[in-house]
Amino acid sequence: MRDPYEVLGVSRHAGRDEIQRAYRRLARAYHPDVNKSPEAEETFKNVAEAYAILSDPERRRRYDAFSEPGDMWAHAGAGARTAGWTAGPWDGGPRAGFETRFRDDILDDLFGGFFGGRRAGWGPVPGADQEAELEVTVEEAYHGTRRTITFDGGPGIRITIPAGVTEGQRIRLAGQGGRGASGGRPGDLWLVVRIAPHPRYRVEGRDVHTELRLAPWEAALGTSVALGTPGGETRVRVPPGTSSGRRLRLRGRGLPDPHGVPGDVYAEVRIVVPRTLSKRERKLYEQLATASAYDPRSL
CATH class of the missing domain: 2.60.260.20 (Urease metallochaperone UreE, N-terminal domain)
Structure with a gap:
């Protein structure tokens, strides 16, 4: 069996998310239903086998402990000696038969039956998220x-x-x-x-931000006006002397929270001046300009 880290193209320090992304990418590329090349099925099996080992924390721990340092088969031989058996040359005799069986048992235990599975059919491999x-x-x-x-x-x-x-x-x-x-x-x-972007609303978390347009006299005198929100139209009270840029808060009118407190709606005031004035409107504005001593540039 090839090194599962090498098969998935990840380092030995790769986290679970990186391993899953690598598996998802390779499985999508080599799945036999998608890739009809002769080597695709074998590659897909290798990828699935590697993922099954590295996605299981216990199997991965045992693989890491078994494969480092040194050669896998050297560890198998060391295990045999520890158990009271002497690992000799693979000469094809009775000892070789025993050691072959010992090696297969070790690998079947380590890889959850994958090596035995290759002899008797594939074991189940979970699909990727x-x-x-x-x-x-x-x-x-x-x-x-x-x-x-x-x-x-x-x-x-x-x-x-x-x-x-x-x-x-x-x-x-x-x-x-x-x-x-x-x-x-x-x-x-x-x-x-x-x-999705919205022409009137900007969402931050559960709070909804929108614009409230007011005529100059509405902002100066105060008023109550209709305001559209995602939950439907509501009325907002505008205090007298409201300037552009002021934010009016409508508590609990933002996105709901099934498990807590809903968000709020913040309406930012924008004072809009008429583009054209009738004769009477112009006269009234001129009278206001004469009567008022207010200078916004002196603030």
Whole structure:
């Protein structure tokens, strides 16, 4: 058997995620259903065998202890001597037959039957977990929704997106990942939520930021105006003397949290001046300019 680290192309210090990514990449490239080259099936078996060893912490520990330092078969011979047997030359005689059986027993114990499995058929190899991005609108993130998704032309999968999902949240679909080999269980599919850009809302965690446009007199005198939020329209009270850039907080109107406190909506005020004025509006503005001593540049 080749070194499983060499088969997957990872170092001996590789973490679980790196090993799984390497397996997923190689399994996708050499799976017999995808790759019809003559050597693809054997390569896929080697990759699956290596993954089965390195993905199991106990098997990996035993492999590392057995294969370093020195040659694997030297360790097998040392084990035989420790047990009271003398490892001699492989001369094809009775001793060779015993030592061959001893070597196979050691390897079967270490690799969970893979070497024996090669003599009697493949053992089950679990499928790899897979990951895909799932884009939802701000409204879908707020209310939740149901969606049918398909991968690689396969049958549609009906999924439920719960209310209150956030950017980067992972949704697990058990058994919908990579196929196992030789009866191994399939992996899981993890959907990573991405919230699509919105013309009115900007989402940070569970908080929603939006813009509140006001006329100059509304900002100066104060008012109560309608404001759209992902959960529907609500009214917001504008205090007198509100300036552009002020943020008005609507507590609990952001994305819901099924297990805690919902987010907030922050409405940032923007004062908008009419592009054109009627004669009466111009006259009133001129009267205001004459009557007011307010100088915003003196602040």
